[in-house]
């Protein structure tokens with residue numbers, strides 16, 4: 465069994481590392497403490513390298529870097545802690561439009577996304593529906609060549625920076641819920657849209673978005689009327705293909721080891737000499753290896769064109785739950801000083817562990833909660849009966 469990446473992917477890794485060492489500057493890292501995990505400067509430089517276009521499959525007209533190269537890119541970005549919340553959405557949105565969109569959407573939206581000029585956002589969740597995404601109630605009603613949209617979306621992350629939202633709406637309330645959905649690409653400068661910030665207990669900003677008699681020409685529709693569930697499946701395929709988070713723990717472990725080697729307790733002993741500290745670090749490193757193998761498995765499946773199964777759910781579940789566990793362990797290791805926040809004098813590791821401690825639980829919710837992913841693994845991998 466050979467777990468190494470092909471030379472092409474390793475050459476790409478070297479190129480990515482050199483680029484990130486130069487461009488993920490302290491100023492870029494600092495930007496994400498504003499709550500917006502995105503840097504326009506870095507994003508546009510990656511677009512200029514052709515990496516956004518490269519992530520779009522060749523058969524859809526993109527640059528067609530393969531899944532192993534994409535996996536390497538995601539791994540390195542996470543090791544460098546690069547602020548890239550917007551990147552995955554841009555790649556997924558461009559790919560969805562190229563696969564299912566009309567010529568107008570392909571010409572109007574995709575080039576701007578892939579050139580790094582525009583960002584997108586996902587408008588699926590609502591105040592009353594998140595996991596059960598098909599229960600969306602935001603209403604779109606046809607009026608001649610136009611649609612009139614009314615409703616509220618929750619957690620429209622990046623809406624305050626983005627130009628577009630891929631919006632899930634209900635166009636038919638008289639059929640089973642999966643059958644009455646329609647998607648639109650909505651430009652945020654359309655009259656009638658309001659964006660309000662929602663802050664998480666972690667450090668990031670998301671948004672509530674309100675749609676009040678928003679009028680949209682039919683050319684902005686994505687896919688068939690009442691055919692939204694098929695679009696959703698395509699969207700999830702692309703979202704899962706580039707899902708990140710597998711290596712969130714990596715810089716956390718590295719920094720904690722460095723800290724434990726330097727930091728002395730009042731009795732003069734080094735933290736790293738404490739067997740409990742060592743055990744936790746080693747267990748975390750083993751978890752990280754498991755994450756790496758999960759990530760490789762997903763990337764390999766995508767590279768050979770295997771249909772997406774439950775591997776994405778397994779990876780997301782394990783990676784986010786271990787990230788949460790590691791943040792808990794490491795904040796304990798730091799003692800009371802670990803509670804000092806980024807920007808406060810004497811905060812160990814610049815407050816990184818404290819920030820991760822608040823951020824990690826959020827990663828077990830977005831992109832599918834741990835409970836939903838456990839259901840998927842139970843049904844799809846263990847063959848247990850469908851959860852009700």
Ligand SMILES: Cc1cc2nc3c(=O)[nH]c(=O)nc-3n(C[C@H](O)[C@H](O)[C@H](O)COP(=O)(O)OP(=O)(O)OC[C@H]3O[C@@H](n4cnc5c(N)ncnc54)[C@H](O)[C@@H]3O)c2cc1C
Nearest residue numbers: 586587588589593594595619620621829830831832833835
């Ligand atoms: C920071 C952040 C960013 C996000 N960004 C976006 C975004 O950009 N776009 C977007 O559309 N959404 C986004 N989301 C929404 C996210 O996808 C939802 O929060 C998530 O799907 C859960 O939905 P919910 O919050 O409505 O909780 P609910 O679905 O109401 O779930 C509540 C609890 O019940 C559990 N539960 C629900 N159903 C089941 C079941 N069948 N079996 C077992 N347990 C179940 C859940 O796991 C959870 O613990 C974001 C969320 C967060 C926190």
